Amino acid sequence: xxxxxxxxxxxxxxxxxxxxxxxxxxxxxxxxxxxxxxxxxxxxxxxxxxxxxxxxxxxxxxxxxxxxxxxxxxxxxxxxxxxxxxxxxxxxxxxxxxxxxxxxxxxxxxxxxxxxxxxxxxxxxxxxxxxxxxxxxxxxxxxxxxxxxxxxxxxxxxxxxxxxxxxxxxxxxxxxxxxxxxxxxxxxxxxxxxxxxxxxxxxxxxxxxxxxxxxxxxxxxxxxxxxxxxxxxxxxxxxxxxxxxxxxxxxxxxxxxxxxxxxxxxxxxxxxxxxxxxxxxxxxxxxxxxxxxxxxxxxxxxxxxxxxxxxxxxxxxxxxxxxxxxxxxxxxxxxxxxxxxxxxxxxxxxxxxxxxxxxxxxxxxxxxxxxxxxxxxxxxxxxxxx
Ligand SMILES: Cc1cc2nc3c(=O)[nH]c(=O)nc-3n(C[C@H](O)[C@H](O)[C@H](O)COP(=O)(O)OP(=O)(O)OC[C@H]3O[C@@H](n4cnc5c(N)ncnc54)[C@H](O)[C@@H]3O)c2cc1C
Numbered sequence: 564x565x566x567x568x569x570x571x572x573x574x575x576x577x578x579x580x581x582x583x584x585x586x587x588x589x590x591x592x593x594x595x596x597x598x599x600x601x602x603x604x605x606x607x608x609x610x611x612x613x614x615x616x617x618x619x620x621x622x623x624x625x626x627x628x629x630x631x632x633x634x635x636x637x638x639x640x641x642x643x644x645x646x647x648x649x650x651x652x653x654x655x656x657x658x659x660x661x662x663x664x665x666x667x668x669x670x671x672x673x674x675x676x677x678x679x680x681x682x683x684x685x686x687x688x689x690x691x692x693x694x695x696x697x698x699x700x701x702x703x704x705x706x707x708x709x710x711x712x713x714x715x716x717x718x719x720x721x722x723x724x725x726x727x728x729x730x731x732x733x734x735x736x737x738x739x740x741x742x743x744x745x746x747x748x749x750x751x752x753x754x755x756x757x758x759x760x761x762x763x764x765x766x767x768x769x770x771x772x773x774x775x776x777x778x779x780x781x782x783x784x785x786x787x788x789x790x791x792x793x794x795x796x797x798x799x800x801x802x803x804x805x806x807x808x809x810x811x812x813x814x815x816x817x818x819x820x821x822x823x824x825x826x827x828x829x830x831x832x833x834x835x836x837x838x839x840x841x842x843x844x845x846x847x848x849x850x851x852x853x854x855x856x857x858x859x860x861x862x863x864x865x866x867x868x869x870x871x872x873x874x875x876x877x878x879x880x881x882x883x884x885x886x887x888x889x890x891x892x893x894x895x896x897x898x899x900x901x902x903x904x905x906x907x908x909x910x911x912x913x914x915x916x917x918x919x920x921x922x923x924x925x926x927x928x929x930x931x932x933x934x935x936x937x938x939x940x941x942x943x944x945x946x947x948x949x
Pocket of ligand 1: 725767930
C-alpha cells in the first residue's frame with residue numbers, strides 16, 4: 564500500500580513501528596496475541612508510554628495537548644499498533660469523552676479534565692446503554708432531577724465496558740420526561756466514587772470480565788458536571804457515536820489474525836489446499852478493499868465530524884474480523900475448545916488466542932450500535948431519507 568502514501572506518511576509509519584518495537588512490553592504483546600485478559604496495569608503502562616511520547620491523544624488539537632494528527636496519521640497509528648499486538652487504547656477518554664469536552668464543554672471543564680486525560684491520570688467509562696435502551700437509545704430512563712446546585716440520579720446502565728477500571732462515567736440521563744425522547748436527554752460526568760454507585764461484573768462468552776452493570780441510587784452530581792446545555796445531550800451523544808464507529812474497522816488486527824490463520828494452516832499441512840488458498844485470497848481481497856475504503860474516507864472526510872462513513876467502516880470491518888476469526892477457529896477443529904478455553908492463564912500455545920478472539924468478536928457487530936442499525940443509517944443516507 565506504500566505507493567498510496569506520501570513520503571511523510573511512510574516516515575510516520577516507520578516511526579510508529581520503531582516506537583512499538585522499543586516500548587511495547589513483550590509480556591503485554593504476548594497477552595494480546597493470545598487473547599488473554601489484560602489487567603488494569605497492562606493498560607496503564609501502555610497508556611503511560613504513549614502519553615510520554617505525546618501520542619496518547621495524537622489526533623487531538625495541539626492546544627489541548629494532542630499531536631494534531633490528521634485523519635491519515637490517526638489511521639496509520641491505529642493500524643500499526645493493532646497489527647503489532649499493542650493493547651487497544653481504551654477509547655472512552657481519548658476518543659469519546661475528550662472530543663465531547665473540547666467541542667461542547669465549557670472552559671472550566673476543559674481545564675479540569677483535558678490535561679488529566681491527555682496525561683493518562685484519569686479514566687472514564689461510557690454509560691449509554693440500559694436494559695431496554697440499546698438500539699433504541701433515546702428511550703433511556705436513568706433519571707436526573709435537578710435539586711438546587713446538583714442533580715439526583717437514579718437508574719442503571721448495562722454493558723458498561725471497563726467501569727471497574729474507571730474514575731468517572733460519562734452518562735446519558737433523562738432530564739425531561741414531557742418532550743419527545745431525544746429532546747429530554749442530558750450528558751453528565753459522574754465521579755465513580757460518589758455514594759450510591761454500585762458496579763456489578765458481567766462475564767462475557769470468552770470468559771473475561773470487561774463489561775459491567777452500573778446502578779445509581781440517589782447519586783448527587785454537581786450541576787457543573789453537566790456538559791453543554793441541559794436537554795441537548797442527544798446532539799453530543801450522536802457526535803460521540805460517530806467517533807466510536809470510526810475506529811471499528813481495525814484493519815491492523817485483521818491483518819495480524821490473517822497471518823495467524825495462515826500459520827495455523829501451515830502447521831496443519833493445509834497451505835496448498837485449494838479451498839484454503841481460495842479462502843485466504845478472498846480474505847486478502849476483502850481486507851485490501853477495506854483498507855482502501857478507509858483510506859479514501861480518512862482522506863476525504865473531516866475526522867472531527869464522522870458521519871455515514873463511520874457506519875460503513877463499522878459494518879465492513881467488524882464483519883471481516885468475524886469471518887477471519889471463524890475460519891481460523893474452524894482450522895483448529897475440536898482442539899479449539901480443549902486448549903483454548905479451559906485454562907487461558909496457563910496456556911503456552913502460541914496460536915491459542917483463536918477461540919477466545921472468535922468468541923469476543925461476536926460482540927463487535929453489536930457494540931457501538933449494532934450492524935443492523937448501521938445498515939439502516941447507510942440506507943437512509945443513500946436513499947436521501949432523513
Ligand atoms: C461487549 C460489549 C461491550 C459494550 N460496551 C458498552 C459500553 O461501554 N457502554 C455502553 O453504553 N454500551 C455498551 N455496549 C452496549 C451496546 O452498545 C448495545 O449492546 C447495542 O447498542 C445493542 O443494544 P442491545 O444490546 O440493547 O440490543 P437491542 O437493541 O435489544 O437489539 C437486539 C437485536 O435487534 C436488532 N434491532 C434492534 N432494533 C432494530 C432496528 N430498528 N432495525 C433492525 N434491527 C434492529 C439489533 O440489531 C439486535 O440484533 C456494549 C455491548 C457489548 C456486547
